[in-house]
Amino acid sequence: MLTVEALTKTYKTGDKALRSVSFTVPKGQVVGLIGPSGAGKSTLIRCINRLVEPSEGRVLLNDLDITGLPAGGLRRARRQIGMIFQEYALVERLSVMENVLSGRLGYVGFWRSFLRRFPGEDVENAFRLLDRVGLIDHADKRADALSGGQRQRVGIARALAQDPELLLIDEPTASLDPKTSRQIMRLIVEICAERGLPAIINIHDVVLAQQFTQRIIGLQAGQIVFDGTPDLLDEGVLTRIYGEEDWTAMRRAAEEDDHAERDAAERMAGMV
Known part of the structure; x- marks a missing residue:
């Protein structure tokens, strides 16, 4: 609490x-x-x-x-305390997996972190987290190759890697x-x-x-x-x-967007 x-x-x-x-x-x-x-x-x-x-x-x-x-x-x-930022705060030249593992920097020693040698259980957990946020197929991509939504998902996984x-x-x-x-x-x-x-x-x-x-x-x-x-x-x-x-107009517009998204998802599900 x-x-x-x-x-x-x-x-x-x-x-x-x-x-x-x-x-x-x-x-x-x-x-x-x-x-x-x-x-x-x-x-x-x-x-x-x-x-x-x-x-x-x-x-x-x-x-x-x-x-x-x-x-x-x-x-x-x-x-x-996991922190998720508006501007993602990713290291763009590193891979998605490396960015997620950076959430473990507070737990590993300097040389391990410098050489990017993380314990096996940390790597396994990072894969589980990437799967949970829907990015398991992007683990080896550089962060700068991702869309904004994908970058935010990496930020979520990195925060969760801190446990x-x-x-x-x-x-x-x-x-x-x-x-x-x-x-x-x-x-x-x-x-x-x-x-x-x-x-x-x-x-x-x-x-x-x-x-x-x-x-x-x-x-x-x-x-x-x-x-x-x-x-x-x-x-x-x-x-x-x-x-x-x-405020009423703002809510109505958001509800219309939400309904349109659900209808599209239902149509896609019916085509599968």
């Missing part, structure tokens, strides 16, 4: 990116983190694993106080088309359910968040202004978070 207690981030300029943010995420729950640009979403994600140092407050992962750890302890703790206790996911669909975005969100949610993994997804697409996450936290100016189930996220709440927008 992840527990965030009164987390605050104040920059040297005096600007507050986070203002006493508190919440818990139990095992297996997928949380969508929404809000306008500058609301503090990415800062919150990065404060949890201390890529950004919080000014005040605590972050506890299964009772381990992440915020209180020295450098060595933080490196070990980060093994338990994490928590997933932090920063804008996983921002660079993807609508169909691929739904596929990636569906894959993340299914994997979290299979493994009992808690996850926080920083996502700009409100409709996707409502379709796929179990809980939504809305940030505005560094503060939580909504925390509840997707069905409670009505037009009034969304307007409080983002301002005026035609």
Whole structure:
């Protein structure tokens, strides 16, 4: 379980990116983190694993106080926190398999990692993960030969190779088309359910968040202004978070895309 207690981030300029943010995420729950640009979403994600140092407050992962750890302890703790990035953060000249195995760098010695000599069980697990994300036939391809959706699947497999206790996911669909975005969100949610993994997804697409996450936290100016189930996220709440927008039209367009995708899948299944 992840527990965030009164987390605050104040920059040297005096600007507050986070203002006493508190919440818990139990095992297996997928949380969508929404809000306008500058609301503090990415800062919150990065404060949890201390890529950004919080000014005040605590972050506890299964009772381990992440915020209180020295450098060595933080490196070990980060093994338990899988991070999936918007821009994939792959080493493009390396193969898909090598990128997945890079998720094990925190567990192997320097020379093994330098020479890319990973234990056999790590390699076997990487193959299983590539099969799970639908890329088993691409294991030997260079990362720069993949599509955006395939690169994001590699990022998911790499994060899972850490055998994490928590997933932090920063804008996983921002660079993807609508169909691929739904596929990636569906894959993340299914994997979290299979493994009992808690996850926080920083996502700009409100409709996707409502379709796929179990809980939504809305940030505005560094503060939580909504925390509840997707069905409670009505037009009034969304307007409080983002301002005026035609939310009904946005939902209708997303539903039409979803129905079209399902119809196409059913037609393909009927042709097999």
